Amino acid sequence: MFAYSVSRALPFSLLTLGLVCLSARADELNVSNRTDLLSQNVSGPGKASSFYDSGIHVLHETDVRWTGMAFDGKWNSLFNSSLRYTDSNQFDPERLSLQKLEWRLFDAHTQLNLGDYFANLSPYSMTKGIKGLAFQRNLGDDQNYVRAFYGSFDGQWAFLYKDPTREPMNTLGGGVRLQRAGEKFRLGLNLAEAHDQDGDRYASFPAYAQILPAVDWEYRESALVVSGEHAYSDTDEISAVGVAAVNKTGSAHKLTLRAALKNLNLDGHAERVAPDFISRGGGATADRLRYYLKADYKLDRNWRLFAIYDDYEDNLDNQKTATTEVTTWETGFKRARAFSRRHMNIALSWRNKQKEVTDGSSDQTTNRIKFKINDRVAEHYDWYAEIEQILDEDHLTASDADSKLFDLGLNYRRRLQNNWDIRADLNIGRQETGTLNVSGTDISDRIRLGLTADKGNGTVFGASLERNTADLVAALADNHHNRASLYWQSKPAWIKDGSMKLEYADYIHTFTQNAANDYREKIVKLSLQWNFQKEAKK
Numbered sequence: 222m223f224a225y226s227v228s229r230a231l232p233f234s235l236l237t238l239g240l241v242c243l244s245a246r247a248d249e250l251n252v253s254n255r256t257d258l259l260s261q262n263v264s265g266p267g268k269a270s271s272f273y274d275s276g277i278h279v280l281h282e283t284d285v286r287w288t289g290m291a292f293d294g295k296w297n298s299l300f301n302s303s304l305r306y307t308d309s310n311q312f313d314p315e316r317l318s319l320q321k322l323e324w325r326l327f328d329a330h331t332q333l334n335l336g337d338y339f340a341n342l343s344p345y346s347m348t349k350g351i352k353g354l355a356f357q358r359n360l361g362d363d364q365n366y367v368r369a370f371y372g373s374f375d376g377q378w379a380f381l382y383k384d385p386t387r388e389p390m391n392t393l394g395g396g397v398r399l400q401r402a403g404e405k406f407r408l409g410l411n412l413a414e415a416h417d418q419d420g421d422r423y424a425s426f427p428a429y430a431q432i433l434p435a436v437d438w439e440y441r442e443s444a445l446v447v448s449g450e451h452a453y454s455d456t457d458e459i460s461a462v463g464v465a466a467v468n469k470t471g472s473a474h475k476l477t478l479r480a481a482l483k484n485l486n487l488d489g490h491a492e493r494v495a496p497d498f499i500s501r502g503g504g505a506t507a508d509r510l511r512y513y514l515k516a517d518y519k520l521d522r523n524w525r526l527f528a529i530y531d532d533y534e535d536n537l538d539n540q541k542t543a544t545t546e547v548t549t550w551e552t553g554f555k556r557a558r559a560f561s562r563r564h565m566n567i568a569l570s571w572r573n574k575q576k577e578v579t580d581g582s583s584d585q586t587t588n589r590i591k592f593k594i595n596d597r598v599a600e601h602y603d604w605y606a607e608i609e610q611i612l613d614e615d616h617l618t619a620s621d622a623d624s625k626l627f628d629l630g631l632n633y634r635r636r637l638q639n640n641w642d643i644r645a646d647l648n649i650g651r652q653e654t655g656t657l658n659v660s661g662t663d664i665s666d667r668i669r670l671g672l673t674a675d676k677g678n679g680t681v682f683g684a685s686l687e688r689n690t691a692d693l694v695a696a697l698a699d700n701h702h703n704r705a706s707l708y709w710q711s712k713p714a715w716i717k718d719g720s721m722k723l724e725y726a727d728y729i730h731t732f733t734q735n736a737a738n739d740y741r742e743k744i745v746k747l748s749l750q751w752n753f754q755k756e757a758k759k
Contacts, residue, residue, distance in 0.1 A: 248290065249754070249756050250287050250753075251284075251286045252754075253286075253753075254281070254284075255281065255283075256750075257281075257746055257748050258277075258747045258749075259277065259278045259744065259745070259747075260276075261277075261742070262742070264740065266739060266740070270730075271740055272311065273311060273744065274309050274310065274311045278311070279308055280305070280307045281307070282320070285300070286300070287299070287300040287301075288300075295328065296326045297328065298324070298326055301321060301322070301337075303319070303320040304318070304319060314387065315379045319378040319379070322378065323335070323337045329359075330359045333355070334355040334356075336352060336353075338353060338354075338372065340396065342411040342413055342503075343503070344437075344475075344505075345452035345473050345505055346452055346500065347413040347502035350376075351373060352372050352375060353370060353371050355371075355372075365401055365402055369397045372395065373393055374393070374415070390428060391417065394413065394414055394502055395415075396411060396502070397411070397412050405442060406438070406440050407438065408436075408437075408438050411435040411436070412433075412435075413433040413434075413500075414431070414433075415429070427459060427461075429459075429499065430457045430466075431499060432454075433453065433503070435450060436452075437449065437451075438450075447477070447479075448476075449475060449477065451472070451475075452500070452503075453471070454469075454470065454498050457469075469499060471497035472493075473505050474494075476492075484518055485517070485518050486517040486518075486519075488517075489512075489514035489515065490513050491513075492509065492511045493509075494507055494508065495538070496537060508537055508540075512531075512533075513529075513530070513532075515530075516528050516529075523557045523558050524556055524557075525556075525557075526554050527551075528550075528551070528552040529549070529552070530550060533546070533547055545579075546579075547574065547576045549575075553568065553571060556568070568592070569592050571589070571591075572588070573586070573587070574587040575587075581617070583617070584615070585613065586616065587611065587614070588611070588612045588614075589609065589610065589612075591607070591608070591610075593605070594606050601635045604630060604631045604632065606629050606630075607626070608625075608626070608627055608628075610623075618657075620658050622659075623653075626652050627651045627652075628648070630646070631646075631647045631648075632644070632646050633645040640676065641674055642674070643674055644672070646669075646670070647669070647670050649667070651664070651666050651667070656694075660694075663691070663694055664692045665689070667689050667690075669685065669688075679710070679711055680709075682710075684708075685705070685706050687705075688702070688703050689704075697734040699732065700731065702728070703729040703731075704726070704728050706727070707726075709722070716749065716750075720749075724744070724745070724748070725744070725746075726742070726744045727741070728743075730742075
């Protein structure tokens with residue numbers, strides 16, 4: 222309960238500390254403001270499906286960045302904050318909210334952080350943004366150090382000082398890392414702790430409390446790099462209110478190899494994560510044994526070959542009735558300067574993916590062929606094309622599904638004598654998607670045209686037209702979407718170090734088999750950005 226009270230008071234404490242530091246000595250102060258004024262009109266019988274709120278709305282954000290000296294010039298200080306105001310739930314249900322708050326004190330060997338902080342121990346133990354406090358002491362240089370931190374896992378500051386119903390489980394945690402590194406090696410010792418708080422009114426279960434030690438290491442020798450991580454989680458899990466905690470323990474291990482041998486590059490890893498391995502602050506897929514290897518061979522300055530092997534399976538402790546194994550093979554080539562053309566590149570690849578369950582409930586194969594080409598024509602034009610063919614096979618039902626993807630793009634660039642930079646982009650795409658054991662094919666078409674004229678002094682004109690159509694197998698699901706937009710951007714002299722942008726967009730959403738879902742969105746937006754900067758006199 223004490224920790225929760227502290228976490229609620231933390232934003233206000235940090236703001237006070239920041240203001241105290243500001244009043245001491247400010248070497249540089251930067252204030253950036255962004256204001257959007259929007260007029261949004263949503264009409265049609267299906268307007269409830271729109272993301273936009275009809276009416277006139279405002280969205281304003283202010284970023285403050287201060288750098289200076291603190292405590293009689295013995296420490297460098299950095300203060301960052303971001304505030305947001307809006308009158309629309311579309312942008313922020315809190316209306317007035319604190320988006321970022323960070324205060325950092327540091328010298329040549331020590332760093333203190335208060336507020337927003339990226340807590341980085343090791344991938345298994347902790348790599349997560351927190352709101353709290355952190356300390357790091359370098360032991361000679363920044364590759365040898367001890368680091369410690371503690372705070373809340375909440376993604377928004379509002380979750381710390383109020384209890385909105387959309388707040389997830391309150392989680393507090395921290396960790397310690399000791400790293401020692403030399404010319405050829407690196408060793409990290411990590412200890413992470415995390416626990417979900419008792420008494421959270423809107424908690425979603427299960428809830429956890431855990432301790433997770435981990436060791437990570439790396440060894441470098443010429444063109445060879447070998448690294449690894451080994452972690453162990455000890456976790457109490459509560460599945461529901463009033464249910465006794467169940468203790469779960471598990472380990473995770475990963476070995477990684479990277480090698481550059483003349484024209485051959487190798488990148489591979491082997492990983493085993495136990496079924497009951499849980500990490501609240503890090504990341505891992507539980508119950509998985511995986512082997513991965515990629516080989517990239519450079520024949521010459523134009524030709525490159527590659528091959529990939531990827532295999533993973535579950536049910537490592539035989540806790541399930543069947544094991545699922547997925548094996549993927551992929552190979553292909555890349556050709557630069559094809560057909561003696563300086564800017565032409567070609568890539569072709571084939572991938573085979575097999576999924577099999579030992580109890581016979583699934584046996585599927587997927588083959589994919591992918592071809593890409595791009596080139597520059599004359600001085601002002603470049604184009605690209607991509608074709609993809611996928612064949613899915615279900616060996617149990619003797620059925621198959623065919624899918625295709627086509628994508629074509631043409632780009633134009635030209636600088637006129639009056640310094641206008643003209644750009645035009647045309648993109649055409651089509652996707653045909655088949656589904657195993659389902660008759661019919663989903664077809665989606667897309668075409669987009671974009672035009673931009675840039676004066677180079679901050680004045681930009683732009684326009685775009687886009688049409689998307691989807692003819693789907695599902696009943697009453699066909700839909701068409703037309704989008705058009707115009708914008709003008711400038712840096713007028715009356716906005717110091719800022720800019721303004723005026724945009725108009727018109728979106729028409731049509732559901733050809735169910736007109737009751739049709740709706741239209743018209744949006745006018747004026748964006749203003751202005752900055753304030755002040756430096757201390759020397």
